Amino acid sequence: MNNAFPEDSADCAPPPRTIALVGKYHSPEIAESIRLLANYLHERGMTVLIEEETACNVISHLELGSWASGSFTWLGAHADIAVVVGGDGTMLNAARQLARYRVPLVGVNQGRLGFMTDIARSDMLTCMDDLLDGKFVPETRMLLDADVVRGERSVVSNLALNDVVVDKGAIGRMIELELFIDGEFIYHLRSDGLIVATSTGSTAYALSANGPILHPQVSAIALVPLCPHALTNRPILVGDRNEIEIRIVHATDSRAHFDGQVTVDLRNEDSVRIRRSEYSICLLHPPGHSYFAMLRQKLHWSERPKEH
Structure with missing residues (x-):
């Protein structure tokens, strides 16, 4: 086992061919997002994998017969990138499960604050184009x-x-x-x-x-x-x-x-x-991502007091 710490410049893969989808459980909205993503990525020629508990809990909302599903261990062995749909809690769980496999993570926010899931659902498919074109920016998190x-x-x-x-x-x-x-x-x-x-x-x-x-x-x-x-x-x-x-x-x-x-x-x-x-975990951010802009938005910095 290599005990040396990774450098802060993440060793993220080139444009992916196999993409895993992970979603928050028991949510019709996230089931719909998974369906849209799976179909869109398939049309772009990607191999789509779905985490098994995600698949089990959304199966009543979409047809999963076309997509292979498996455990996080299986995803770690096969996926180039994992797209996590949900909030920060979903991302935290996926990060701990996939860290040892060094699978980069992309977050689509369907939670509340979403400090780590920085793609809005409305921009989801457009951002997938940038992801597949290799335009996302890697960032290492310890x-x-x-x-x-x-x-x-x-x-x-x-x-x-x-x-x-x-x-x-x-x-x-x-x-x-x-x-x-x-x-x-x-x-x-x-x-x-x-x-x-x-x-x-x-x-x-x-x-x-x-x-x-x-x-x-x-x-x-x-x-x-x-x-x-x-x-x-x-x-x-x-x-x-x-x-x-x-x-x-x-x-x-x-x-x-x-x-x-x-x-x-x-x-x-x-x-x-x-x-x-x-x-470490490699988070992939869309072009133009700014940590400070995210803080301004999420923490409501610079907002003027409401007038009564």
Whole structure:
């Protein structure tokens, strides 16, 4: 296994021939978008594959007999590119599933904010022309590797594109934890929890907790306390080569969350160890994409107050 981190210039494939489609489940609107995409790409001479749970959940809305379907593992082995239709949650799941196969991702937004799914449904087919002509711009996003260690044994391992969150769980009491970076003790924290976020995750939960927004080109990890008891515990940034350890000192119902989609119960004296993953994700953006323009739009920057 190669432990060297990938460079920030993504090694994305030339114009694709085989395209996987992944969609949010149980949504007639997304089923219709998948149908439109599948037919359009087929007419352009592409081989179209559909992720198996997507196919299973939209089969009552469209005819899938013409398209092969399979697991994420199967898609990873065969697809040149995956087009993800939905919101950021759908993209996060696809990214974790496909990261080890280095399949570039394209996002069509049919969710709410859509920080990572930057193609509007109304522009979907036009953007597919640019994609097939090789005009999309690649951008590499780092992921985190996280291990829950109990005693000397790793009991759970997961990837995260957005963040790893250790929190108090369902019980309304603060937890006590200790933070170490590269083995060095940093502080003892009493709070509702701690967010460990990538630049991608800096506009997710960490943003709501007053964490900084990190441009995707910034190779750093944000540590953002959740409602700390000591107001001097502020968000800090560390390098992407630093290893982070969160030790549970005392908690009643603490948990670790990976991208808000996978949850693991923690015990006192458990450790959550986090580092940059050897895997990264290549996001493909349409021509003219601007990260700052996206922030202005999604976060409503520069808007004038409404007149009453």
